Amino acid sequence: MEHPSPTNQGSSPPSRPRTLFEKIWQQHEVKAATADHPAVLYIDLHLIHEVTSPQAFDELRRRGLKVRRPDRCLATMDHSTPSLPADAAGAFPYVDDLARKQVEKLVENCRAFGIELYDLNSEHQGIVHVIGPEMGATQPGKTIVCGDSHTSTHGAFGALAFGIGTSEVGHVMATQCLLQHRPKTTAVEFTGRLKPGVGAKDMILALIAEIGVGGGTGQVFEYRGEAVEALSMEERMTLCNMSIEAGARAGLVAPDQKTFDYLKGRPWSPQGQAWEKAVARWRELPTDEGAAFDRVVHIDASRIEPMITFGTHPGMAMPIDDTVPAEIHGEATDKALNYMQFKAGETLIGKKVDVVFIGSCTNSRISDLREAASIFRDRNVAPGVRALIVPGSKKVKAMAEAEGLDQIFRAAGAEWREPSCSMCIAMNGDQVGAGQLAVSTSNRNFEGRQGKGSRTLLAGPATAAAAAVTGVVTDARRLGGT
Amino acid sequence: MDVFRQVTSHTAVLPQANIDTDQIIPARFLKITDKQGLGENAFYDWRYDEQGKPNPAFVLNQNPFDQAGVLVAGDNFGCGSSREHAPWALLGKGFRAVISTRIADIFSNNALKNGLLPIVVDSAFHQKLTAQPGATVNIDLEQQTVTLAEDGARVGFTIDPFARYCMLHGIDHLDFLLQQEEAIKAYEEAAA
Structure with missing residues (x-):
């Protein structure tokens, strides 16, 4: 709404330096914006799950429409699905009938509209933002959408990926296109190198704390700089995942050799000669030297500390050793602190923790589990703490089990679960009790997000694991092991 | 979509900043497969106590605010998840417009497709509105203005011309996209 008159860049001379975002945008304009309508943007990949799709399928039925390109859809179930396995008879322990019916509706809809579905019995099932990259469906230069705000995750591959509502889910199903206003671009430059014990989750929390939860409204971020280039693909996904928590439409990282190495040989990746061609095309995507962004934000990566949130949105974050501030971005924190039962000026270190959740589309990949396991190894979950570890996909779970990570978690007294969004959104019965304090590797600390009355501290996997084994908020660097 | 000309x-x-979609409609109400009943659960955790009884201290449980058609909310309204259940819930509760100093992108997109008008105003006018809860306002989409009935104070707002046209005529965005079939086909053939 801030940008009612996007300019048509489609006719610009090719020699003008362009950003990664501009290149993808221009390649996908079916029709450029005019004074009368926004751009018609082609969508390469549509990710579908059970929560935001049923009303869209119903709209197609009502209008007698088909899904235009089922081959460009990837469907799975993750939000309402249990994180406990099926019983001996193969029945899954859904939290209630509504959840079961919602999942069954997805099965029915995918069958009726010819969409391939990775259901609970599939070896590929998992959190939609974990399996897209894992399957090689997420590729540089693609436009990717999903009825889920954390679609920004896929920007880690240099894809333009953003969340949409259910109406737009229907639009993509019916036409493979969306009406879109061109967002502005922001370069987020992480200069310098991260200190040991500091990771991608800390980078994104530090950024949101700096610019605020609305600081990215109307913008697409491109994460740049030495510290970003040094991140693994999984860490880049963590970084891009929480772009939406700053209000940004999407977050991007330029594709490089790490991106290509990650994708090579995956089921949906191009094969043979097509692979070489694709890589050659992908190498053209990074932002040209001299290309202009609408805005530039600088963050000194070498000064970032392990971060933790103290309030009720992700912008209320601070270095773990800091004291809770009375205001942030000019916003008084008193209402949030009242909810969190914290006082301004106090430290969170040593606060007794009831629940630890390691999982979600932010931090449930194999590298996250390895990081957590390094803390759990030869330690026990502290008395009175419930630790829930939920791998992001069946594949992540299998990898972790092949490495024996599940044994480390179980031996410590943590619960090792089946892939699902689980306690991040608390739709499947996994939840934090009223008044309980949780350290979570997920992405939102909103009031009641993890269950009515739940109090959430967001942090990276090492901080979460350190809280589990000590029973209190702890700086993981004091334990060693990462 | 219903025609929206004036309200x-x-x-x-609700003056708080950063009211997220989990507050507008908590995730446990997203297990439905239709759009029914969301209005009753809008702002559930603020609106009801542990026993499910209305919390009398919450504004939307008080007369006449429980009958309001315009919601004035703090900065960055609708941040968080992409759930279209949020505008569905607000419409179900009887709201036709939301006024804030900033409205999150996805919420705004979703609202416009359902006939809920998201309006961004400057902080001076916003303060005027927050200072007098229950004031009568006229929203004119044709003129793109919000007017306070009491003193005639008026402010203009911007809106995407396409979304405005669709709301004024009750046209669904999908109808426009379906008319682009030839261009979409040509694009797919060229890209293949």
């Missing part, structure tokens, strides 16, 4: 209603004010 005259009194306001309800």
Whole structure:
């Protein structure tokens, strides 16, 4: 709404330096914006799950429409699905009938509209933002959408990926296109190198704390700089995942050799000669030297500390050793602190923790589990703490089990679960009790997000694991092991 | 989508900044497969106590705010998840417009497709509105203005011309996209 008159860049001379975002945008304009309508943007990949799709399928039925390109859809179930396995008879322990019916509706809809579905019995099932990259469906230069705000995750591959509502889910199903206003671009430059014990989750929390939860409204971020280039693909996904928590439409990282190495040989990746061609095309995507962004934000990566949130949105974050501030971005924190039962000026270190959740589309990949396991190894979950570890996909779970990570978690007294969004959104019965304090590797600390009355501290996997084994908020660097 | 030309209603004010979609409609109400019943659960955790009884201290449980058609909310309204259940819930509760100093992108996109008008105003006018909960306002989409009935104070707002046209005529965005079939086909053939 801030940008009612996007300019048509489609006719610009090719020699003008362009950003990664501009290149993808221009390649996908079916029709450029005019004074009368926004751009018609082609969508390469549509990710579908059970929560935001049923009303869209119903709209197609009502209008007698088909899904235009089922081959460009990837469907799975993750939000309402249990994180406990099926019983001996193969029945899954859904939290209630509504959840079961919602999942069954997805099965029915995918069958009726010819969409391939990775259901609970599939070896590929998992959190939609974990399996897209894992399957090689997420590729540089693609436009990717999903009825889920954390679609920004896929920007880690240099894809333009953003969340949409259910109406737009229907639009993509019916036409493979969306009406879109061109967002502005922001370069987020992480200069310098991260200190040991500091990771991608800390980078994104530090950024949101700096610019605020609305600081990215109307913008697409491109994460740049030495510290970003040094991140693994999984860490880049963590970084891009929480772009939406700053209000940004999407977050991007330029594709490089790490991106290509990650994708090579995956089921949906191009094969043979097509692979070489694709890589050659992908190498053209990074932002040209001299290309202009609408805005530039600088963050000194070498000064970032392990971060933790103290309030009720992700912008209320601070270095773990800091004291809770009375205001942030000019916003008084008193209402949030009242909810969190914290006082301004106090430290969170040593606060007794009831629940630890390691999982979600932010931090449930194999590298996250390895990081957590390094803390759990030869330690026990502290008395009175419930630790829930939920791998992001069946594949992540299998990898972790092949490495024996599940044994480390179980031996410590943590619960090792089946892939699902689980306690991040608390739709499947996994939840934090009223008044309980949780350290979570997920992405939102909103009031009641993890269950009515739940109090959430967001942090990276090492901080979460350190809280589990000590029973209190702890700086993981004091334990060693990462 | 219903035609939206003008709305005259009194306001309800939720002055907090960053009201996220989990507050507008908590995730446990997203297990439905239709759009029914969301209005009753809008702002559930603020609106009801542990026993499910209305919390009398919450504005939307108080007369006349429970009948308001215009919601005035703090900065960055609708941040968080992409759930279209949020505008569905607000419409179900009887709201036709939301006024804030900033509205999150996805919420705004979703609202416009359902006939809920997201309006961004400057902080001076916003303060005027938050200072007088229950004031009657007239929203004129044709003129793109919000007018306070009491003193005639008026402010203009911007809106995407396409979304405005669709709301004024009750046209669904999908109808426009379906008319682009030839261009879409040509694009797919060229890209293949």
